[in-house]
Amino acid sequence: MSEFEATLRELLLAGHTARFRASGDSMYPAISEGDYLHIVRCETVNLRRGDVVLAATERGLTAHRIVRIGACDGAPRITTRGDNALRSDHAIGITDILGRVVQIDRTASVRKSLSESLTIMRFADVLVRRLRAHFQR
Numbered sequence: 001m002s003e004f005e006a007t008l009r010e011l012l013l014a015g016h017t018a019r020f021r022a023s024g025d026s027m028y029p030a031i032s033e034g035d036y037l038h039i040v041r042c043e044t045v046n047l048r049r050g051d052v053v054l055a056a057t058e059r060g061l062t063a064h065r066i067v068r069i070g071a072c073d074g075a076p077r078i079t080t081r082g083d084n085a086l087r088s089d090h091a092i093g094i095t096d097i098l099g100r101v102v103q104i105d106r107t108a109s110v111r112k113s114l115s116e117s118l119t120i121m122r123f124a125d126v127l128v129r130r131l132r133a134h135f136q137r
Contacts, residue, residue: 005061005098012041012099019105026082027052027063029124031104037063038103044076044094052101055080055092063101064089083124 011018018039022031030052031037039054047053051066055078064080067088071077077091 001056002060005056008039008061009098012039015041017102018099022063026084027065028084030065030083031063031101032106034106036105037101038105039063039099040102042097042100044097047078047097047100053078053080054098054101056096056098057089057092061098062089086128 008018008020019036020039022035022037023033025033037054042051042053047066047069049066049069052063053066054061054063062080062082064082064085066078067081068079068091069076070079070091072091076094078094078097079088079091081088
């Protein structure tokens with residue numbers, strides 16, 4: 001675990017909101033490179049499909065959308081995927097979830113709510129499904 005991750009976990013456990021800058025385009029268009037993400041601690045029982053969570057993954061801290069909540073060998077497992085990705089991430093345990101993204105700031109004057117992002121992602125999901133179905137013919 002990196003020093004940043006350990007500090008972030010401590011801040012969230014203490015009830016603070018964390019804010020940091022996103023890098024990469026795996027969540028585009030909901031989250032763009034350079035956007036600021038606001039993370040809050042979230043009880044795992046409150047997580048739902050469609051939530052964007054910050055998780056400790058093999059490649060490091062990653063903010064992706066939950067696409068599946070299930071169990072493997074009796075242990076709860078969560079599968080996430082970037083909105084701009086064709087494949088899901090490897091399933092992770094609930095202890096790998098640091099928190100939920102509650103706000104996205106593009107600039108000091110422009111904010112996107114998660115409901116706006118979710119509407120965009122629902123449209124994108126339908127589009128991707130139609131494209132996949134078309135190319136699988």
